[in-house]
Amino acid sequence: MAARSAALTMTALGLSVALAGCGLGGRGDAGDQRTAREYALEERMAETGSTASIWDLFASREDPSTVLTVNRYIWTASLEVLDFLPVEQIDPFSGVISTGFGTPPGGGRPYRATIAVTDAALDARSLNVALVTRNGPASAETVRAVENAILTRARQIRIRELGL
Secondary structure, X not given: OHXXXXXXXXXXXHHHHHHHOOOOOOOHHHHHHHHHHHHHHHXXXXXXXXXXXXXXXXXXXXXXXXXXXXXXXXXXXXXXXXXXXXXXXXXXXXXEEXXXXXXXXXXXXXXXXXXXXXXXXXXXXXXXXXXXXXXEEOOHHHHHHHHHXXXXXXXXXXXXXHOO
């Protein structure tokens, strides 16, 4: 019992010393240097008009009324072209489609895809496709072929809908 009491006393004493050493409370040179650094930082912030603080990291900077738009033709074409892949996650607001592994018709190698439709334009820059096999990333030619198939199908859907 006495050994446990002594251990608790030593632990409490150690914690007290550690906490006391955390701040100098404005005493000594280190305290003066810290105050000088803080003063210089405040001066720079005043000159630049910056009011940044650590709490800004937790503040939401995005406008809640901002709506991301994705191209509906590319979105629909992506789902149609890759319909052999089981959809795992889908988010039409951010434009991301994640699939599980599936084998294309007539193919022997299973693929998994992540598709990101990043813009409202019917443009190749609006589409990002990542294909993965069980052994690693798919070849660049395969990814390019899938992107071309999706974009071609998106143009076909647009032409059909607009009656061109």
